[in-house]
Amino acid sequence: MPVYRAPVQDMLFLLNDVLRIEQYADLPGFANATPDMVEAVLTEAGKFCEEILFPLNQSGDLEGCTRHADGSVTTPAGFKEAYQQFIEAGWTQLTQPEAFGGQAMPHVVGFPAEEFRMSANQAFAMYPGLTQGAISAILVKGSAELQAKYVPKMVSGEWGGTMNLTEPHCGTDLGLIRTRAVPNGDGSYAISGTKIFISSGEHDLTENIIHLVLAKTPDAPDSVKGISLFLVPKFLVKDDGSLGERNGAVCGSIEHKMGIHANSTCVMNYDGATGWMVGDENKGLAAMFIMMNAARLGVGIQGLAQAEIAYQNAVEYAKDRRQGRALTGPQDPQEKADPLIVHPDVRRMLMDGKATVEGLRALALWGALQVDLAHMAASEEDRQMADDLVSLLTPVIKGYGTDKGYDVATNAQQVFGGHGYIEEQGMSQYVRDARITMIYEGANGVQAMDLVGRKLAQNGGRAIQAFFAIVDAECAAAKSKPAIADLAGKLEKANGELKAATMWFMQNGMANPNNIGAGAHHYMHIMGHVALGLMWVRMAEASQKALDDGRGNAAYHQAKLITARYFAERFLPDAGALRRKIEAGSETMMALTPEQFHLA
The missing domain is CATH 1.10.540.10 (Acyl-CoA dehydrogenase/oxidase, N-terminal domain)
Known part of the structure; x- marks a missing residue:
């Protein structure tokens, strides 16, 4: 179990x-x-x-x-x-x-x-x-009126919430949406259209559900510049806060999905449903992105979370299941076989999982801290720095984090062998649930393009330059400490590969935008490796200090230091190979005609 x-x-x-x-x-x-x-x-x-x-x-x-x-x-x-x-x-x-x-x-x-x-x-x-x-x-x-009317019961959990973007004919390209919002003449709008893939769209957990719906008003531009955001409750809310009549927002069906079966992913039909505009007309995408950016960080945590539980179960199984003998001789001579965990290839999968999970956890928490500091830091300079960093890190936490989280989940399933393919062991669910994290809230290819196509150049490259400076400074300081000097040196080299890849994009991206598209995924992964490397430098330094001070669980901190070395040896060298893939450009990737992809 x-x-x-x-x-x-x-x-x-x-x-x-x-x-x-x-x-x-x-x-x-x-x-x-x-x-x-x-x-x-x-x-x-x-x-x-x-x-x-x-x-x-x-x-x-x-x-x-x-x-x-x-x-x-x-x-x-x-x-x-x-x-x-x-x-x-x-x-x-x-x-x-x-x-x-x-x-x-x-x-x-x-x-x-x-x-x-x-x-x-x-x-x-x-x-x-x-x-x-x-x-x-x-x-x-939202207006003060909308906030007062809806937010308290959403905060208490009495009411739920959703976001409605996708339609049957459009996903990422939201300029194609057809849902319409017609003014009712009293400040409200009649919302009509169909949305798909709406997580938590209808359920029995809360007494009301507050849908945030993207739609276009009658005279809006037929592009992303014509999108507005509307608050559409499942039940209309009276002035005294009590629930009124059922609104015209109905679940047409539940999607039959590969995973997350217990979440109701709905097709939502809006038939003249009453809604109220959130923010300014034709500025709905910016308003929705507030929710989407929060959701993208949340999805990054989902990737980490599925990796964590899959890894935990793989460790327990590897310690318990006996198969074969250690290559260096029997470890438990009194038994007929040794536990799986003695085998180097099983160790490879488990160590990859440990290094990834613990590194991603540190990165997600650092990102969460930047969210806080962007609003609360004492100086404008510190708030701007935090906002720059969280903007830069969001596609990495979501994209790289869920790519690697899924890898950990599938490797954890692999540790179980055939038993991992059997439903009762539970590993299949972790793989299936992890898979969606790479797709929703902007597929990971979109995250990579957001990173390379938007975030690198934003504000003249201020955020990426700040990130480079943080890594350089911490590597320089860490190289003087024997316990983490090798890790710091390898991270410094990987950061050099990231800088070189950034420069290559600057030199080759404008002339041929396909070069950016062809290398974006690899760039996101170099940056992910470097970001996790930075986290491992910090964790190794903190664990070494705890050991020097005689604080905490010594075995825990010793494991941190070993895992940091493993990450340096097994992950950071990939930065060079990824940079060379980027520098291959897009010529061969784009050379085939569509017909040449499959010739019978």
Whole structure:
């Protein structure tokens, strides 16, 4: 049977020893994030996920959601009760503003709890996750009236939220959307159209669902410049806050998916549904991107989370399953075979998983800290730096993070051999659930193009230059410390490959834009390697200091140092090969005619 233990110790190490969040205690939200409070929050979050959410993960996957004749949807057995416990415990309020009933904890504390939920039960975690994103958009772009009317009950978890972008004929190219919003003459609009792939579009967990819907007004430009954003509730809300009549927003069907079966991914039909504009007319895409950027970081955490639980189960299986003998001679002579974990190829898959999971966790938390600092840092310069970094890192955390997360999940399945292909072991679910993370909220090819085509040149390259400077400075300092000097040297070399790839794009991208498209994926992975390398330098330095000071669990910190060396030896050398792939350009990639791709 599958197992899950929330990695509370690793989170506390990152927050206290690596990020040292106590240094931000004078900033809004951080005052309450004392070491004792953070440990209590994460311990309880881990316990809730292990005991309440994880036991529903496999059963929810097998049962899925059920749509009824009236368009209503029932979630799997146990989900409604678990959700009620979830909101009663206050988990929906953790990082939300106090003015709307939240606890106002920083995102860097909220992200660990989110990872625990995603590992324990990704399909369940998506329901409140979408609501958090919807709240973000309403708080930034919504009127005071909309905020007062809808946000408090979304923060409490009584009401859910979604985002509606995709239509049957368009995904990434949102300029093609056909959903229309016609003014009703009273400040509201009549929304008509069909949206597909709407996660949490209809369910029985909350009494109302607040849909954020992209649509075009009658005279809007027929392009992305003509998109507006609308708030469309499942049930209309009366002036006193009570629920009124059912709105014209109905689930037409549930998508039959490869994974995340317990999340109701819906086709949503809008038939003159009443909605209200969020933000300015024809500026809806910018408003929706507030939600999408938050969602992209969340999806990066999903990739990490599925890798974590798959890795945990692979480790347990490798320690327990006996097959063959160690190449250096029997390790357990009294047994007929040694455990799988003695074999180097099994170790390769497990060490790849450990190095990736722990590196991605550190990167996600650093990204979460930048989200906080972008709003709360004391100086405008620090806020701008944080905003630049989170903008640059978002496509890397989402794209590289989910690519690598899926790799870890499939390798963890491989450790099980044939048993990994059998549903009862649970590994298939982790692979299936991880696969969607590479696709939704902007497929990873889109993330790579966002990184290379937009983020590198933004503000004259200010963000990437700042990132280069951070890596260079920390490598220079670390090279003087014997325990991490080799790691720092290898990271410095990989950062040089990233700089060279950046320069190549500058020299060759304008003349032939296909060169950028052909190399974007590889560039995203070089940057991912360098970003994780930076995290491993920080973690190795913190663990060495803990060992020198005689603090903490010595075996834990020794494992960190060994894993840091492994990452340096096995991951960072790939940066050179990826740069050479980029420099191959696009000529052969684009040379075949469409007909030549398959000649019978």
